[in-house]
Amino acid sequence: MGGKFVIRFEEMYAKLTGARHCLAVANGTSALITALDGLDVNAGDEVIVPPYTFVATVNAVLLRGALPVFADIDLETFQMDPKRVEPALTDRTTAIIPVHMAGTPADLDAITAIGRRRRVPVIEDACQAHLAEWRGKKVGTLGTAGCFSFQGSKNLNSGEGGAVLTNDDAVLERCYSFHNNGRSRVTGNAAFGYQHNGANLRLTEFQGALLISQMSRLEEQSKRRDENAAYLTSMLSQVPGIKPARWPEGATRSAWHLYMFRYDKAAFAGAPRSSFLKAMSAEGIPCSSGYQPLNKEPFIQNILGSRGFKRLFSEASLKGWREKNECPMNDRLCTEAVWFTQTMLLGTRADMEQIVEAVKKVQAQAHTLKA
Numbered sequence: 001m002g003g004k005f006v007i008r009f010e011e012m013y014a015k016l017t018g019a020r021h022c023l024a025v026a027n028g029t030s031a032l033i034t035a036l037d038g039l040d041v042n043a044g045d046e047v048i049v050p051p052y053t054f055v056a057t058v059n060a061v062l063l064r065g066a067l068p069v070f071a072d073i074d075l076e077t078f079q080m081d082p083k084r085v086e087p088a089l090t091d092r093t094t095a096i097i098p099v100h101m102a103g104t105p106a107d108l109d110a111i112t113a114i115g116r117r118r119r120v121p122v123i124e125d126a127c128q129a130h131l132a133e134w135r136g137k138k139v140g141t142l143g144t145a146g147c148f149s150f151q152g153s154k155n156l157n158s159g160e161g162g163a164v165l166t167n168d169d170a171v172l173e174r175c176y177s178f179h180n181n182g183r184s185r186v187t188g189n190a191a192f193g194y195q196h197n198g199a200n201l202r203l204t205e206f207q208g209a210l211l212i213s214q215m216s217r218l219e220e221q222s223k224r225r226d227e228n229a230a231y232l233t234s235m236l237s238q239v240p241g242i243k244p245a246r247w248p249e250g251a252t253r254s255a256w257h258l259y260m261f262r263y264d265k266a267a268f269a270g271a272p273r274s275s276f277l278k279a280m281s282a283e284g285i286p287c288s289s290g291y292q293p294l295n296k297e298p299f300i301q302n303i304l305g306s307r308g309f310k311r312l313f314s315e316a317s318l319k320g321w322r323e324k325n326e327c328p329m330n331d332r333l334c335t336e337a338v339w340f341t342q343t344m345l346l347g348t349r350a351d352m353e354q355i356v357e358a359v360k361k362v363q364a365q366a367h368t369l370k371a
């Protein structure tokens with residue numbers, strides 16, 4: 001139902017990514033909810049997600065009345081570990097959502113192969129991964145659907161906004177209908193005869209116009225992040241105790257929405273990560289500790305204990321959920337990770353050198369940090 005700006009943006013983003021279809025929606029969370037509906041994921045289903053992601057990935061699943069099942073991450077890449085996906089599948093699994101964390105592709109070869117073999121569709125959460133590539137192809141186009149966010153912190157943004165990519169005509173129809181109160185894309189705004197239920201998750205014309213304009217700088221900024229991140233990695237890999245996230249074999253471009261590494265306090269005189277973060281900030285380098293273990297958040301237990309979920313799932317599956325969803329690698333990652341934001345990678349080469357100088361200075365003085 002978009003006006004000319006939204007439709008123009010959809011065409012531009014589909015062309016840029018090589019997707020057959022792009023549907024603009026209100027935000028990234030809406031994109032995930034829309035894609036889940038588009039693939040007929042419903043109440044009583046199970047959906048596989050990684051624990052190292054923004055809470056919206058899990059919220060979207062729960063808002064469909066489906067049960068999130070966590071597949072642990074790989075400690076070297078910070079991405080969903082495909083080896084943990086297969087054991088998490090059950091006869092109720094109706095989608096797998098790999099997240100391209102920090103804008104670096106998750107292992108799409110392995111995850112889409114499992115999806116094909118077990119006939120479970122893959123929805124890519126590419127909300128951080130604009131222009132990222134897997135074997136030269138844009139992410140968001142390798143699963144049955146790909147979801148993007150254009151929220152203010154993202155590499156392409158209109159304050160709020162989102163999109164679903166798909167190469168499947170039927171999925172597009174259903175996603176379109178869902179995001180537009182059940183109207184049909186083909187027959188239009190019929191006053192009756194609705195075939196499908198939906199919500200209003202439309203992008204506005206104003207946001208569409210902003211995105212068209214923001215697209216003009218996306219590639220140039222992405223190139224700068226590529227160069228700066230590569231330079232930063234070449235220097236930081238030399239620093240003992242700093243382990244930048246590795247790319248899964250097959251990733252050919254990252255969006256560098258975040259720059260992530262693991263901090264080993266043993267190489268910093270035992271100084272805890274919180275002291276490292278504080279010292280870096282004092283050197284003028286802002287950084288954060290990133291996500292907390294999502295599978296242990298109280299909201300999940302609260303929903304699993306709700307009347308509705310008790311009607312949808314067996315007592316045994318709800319009771320055993322916490323133990324079955326342990327993610328020890330993620331627990332460890334959440335204590336070791338350090339993040340820089342994408343905007344820091346838009347600086348100069350000299351800025352990257354200053355970041356590394358700060359890390360080295362903090363390391364040299366680490367014995368004074370302890371406490």
Ligand SMILES: *Cc1c(COP(=O)(O)O)cnc(C)c1O
Pocket residue numbers: 027028029030053054056057099125127128148149150151160161162
């Ligand atoms: C930002 C983000 C979302 C949600 O996008 P919104 O536009 O904020 O709703 C979902 N998943 C991931 C991984 C994100 O980073």
